Amino acid sequence: MPEQPFTPNQIFNLSxxxxEQRITEYYQESQNSSTVVQLLLALRVRYQLGAEEFALVLKDLVKYLFMRTKATKTMKRFIFYFQDYFESAEWRQVHLRVFPVRNFIEKAKSMILSPIAKLFSLEATTT
Structure with a gap:
């Protein structure tokens, strides 16, 4: 397991x-998006515990990670915690980018099931 760059004490007590400066520098040095997403999630917890200034902390970095870097398991796991960082059009784009197979399967399933559902609804009304 990779070593965390911050202690819990630092995450919950630094200004x-x-x-922001340290996480940005850490990402620039390591390019480790999974660890950065975990750190940002910890800051979301800090916000939920009452630190209002952490509402949309490092918004540009979050958008960059989810829109421009390769989607990791960590990003897929925690993406929904960052939904309020994106406008609705951006969110759809991010969701398609992070879950391309899931979206393809859902679209294919709806295309297959839609005509079948119409067929059964027509049979039910004619009998």
Missing amino acids: LSTI
Whole structure:
């Protein structure tokens, strides 16, 4: 398991500007998007615990990670915690990008089941 760059004490006690700077520097050095997403999730917890200034912390970095980098298991697992970082059109784009197979399967299933459902509904009304 990779070593975390921050202690829990640092994540929950550093000021907003300090933690933003350190996470940005960490990402620039390591390019480890999975660890950065986990750190950002910890900051979301800090926001939920009452630190209002952490509402949309590192919004540009979150958008960059989810829209421009390769989707990792960690990103897929925690994507829904960052939905409020995106507008609705951006969110659809991010969701399609992170879950391409799932979206393809859902679309294919709806295309197959839609005519079948219509067929059964027509049979039910004629009998």
